[in-house]
């Protein structure tokens with residue numbers, strides 16, 4: 231059975247990070263082993279939140295795993311709470327030579343950097359990206375990583391150019407998510423091959439969508455699904471669950487109501 235070290239925050243309410251990665255990876259038949267980067271009452275999108283940074287404890291936590299001789303099939307990183315954490319995660323990845331690495335560079339969305347993210351953290355994130363087998367930025371994060379200006383709309387050529395810049399940082403595969411494209415929403419993937427996986431656009435942007443996509447992708451990749459199929463299936467799952475969330479009147483801050491659909495994952 232595959233094991234994933236999921237380095238992400240625990241936000242008690244709002245369906246993101248570990249509260250998404252754990253159920254989704256379990257539904258894929260993959261063991262999810264969380265490393266909390268911070269504990270929050272709810273994600274920062276709510277405006278007010280309790281935030282307890284876990285930087286000082288993460289080293290000891292990871293060392294304890296090392297003492298047990300654990301190794302992981304995958305290291306999957308998401309929201310990081312401080313500059314120091316990015317260094318800790320970088321070391322963990324470098325020591326875990328055999329692990330496949332998925333970096334979701336959670337920093338920003340809709341042209342806005344998250345309130346806990348500093349410019350130095352954004353710079354340091356590039357070092358993690360350099361170690362990634364797959365990196366899954368949204369367009370805002372892709373622009374930050376590529377050192378480009380954020381735009382609401384891009385031509386296909388501009389998106390591929392962002393992906394190219396991110397490859398030059400060292401990432402093997404780049405999947406740029408949430409690209410608005412002719413009234414549809416697209417994921418641009420670039421690695422050994424290039425492809426675009428699209429779905430109908432839903433005009434309400436649910437929080438945690440990127441976490442749901444990356445966790446689904448991680449689950450498929452751990453089950454040896456080829457990247458193209460994994461991206462397409464993950465995008466289809468996000469579309470289906472987001473549509474359902476809208477239909478049941480779930481608020482966008484509460485995250486995607488995906489729970490009912492976990493049993494359909496195959």
Ligand code: PXL
Nearest residue numbers: 239246247273274275309438
């Ligand atoms: O879904 C991204 C995310 C993860 N973790 C925390 C967040 C956010 C987005 O706002 O605040 C704590």
